[in-house]
Amino acid sequence: MQGALTRYRIIAWIVGVCLLALVVVGMPLKYLADNPVVVAAVGPAHGFLFMVYLVATFDLSRRAHWPFGRMILVMLSGTIPFLSFWAERKVTREWVPAAELTKSPV
Secondary structure: OHHHHHHHHHHHHHHHHHHHHHHHHHHHHHHHOOOOHHHHHHHHHHHHHHHHHHHHHHHHHHHHOOOHHHHHHHHHHHHOOOHHHHHHHHHHHHHOOHHHHOOOOO
16 A cells, blocks of 8 residues: 555656646647747657556556545546646645654654
C-alpha cells in the first residue's frame, strides 16, 4: 500500500506541474504571442504522464478499496489546475498520520 501511495503522490505532483505549465505559460504564449513551442513540447508529455497518473490512481484505489465514484473523482482531479495537488494532500492525509508527515528525515 505504501508503494502505491508514493507512486500516486509523485505522479500527481508531476501531472499538476505539467498542467500548470501548459495553462499558465503555454496557452498564453500560444494564443497571445503566437508561439506554440511550449504547448508542442509539454502537451504530449502531459498527455502521457496523465495516462500514468490514471494507472497509479487505479492501482491505489484498488489497494485502498475505494468506491468507484471516489476513484473517478480523484482521476478527474488531474484535469483541473491545482486540483491534483489538493487531491494528493487529501488522499495522503487519509493514509499517513499527521505526525509522520511532519517528521524530519534526519
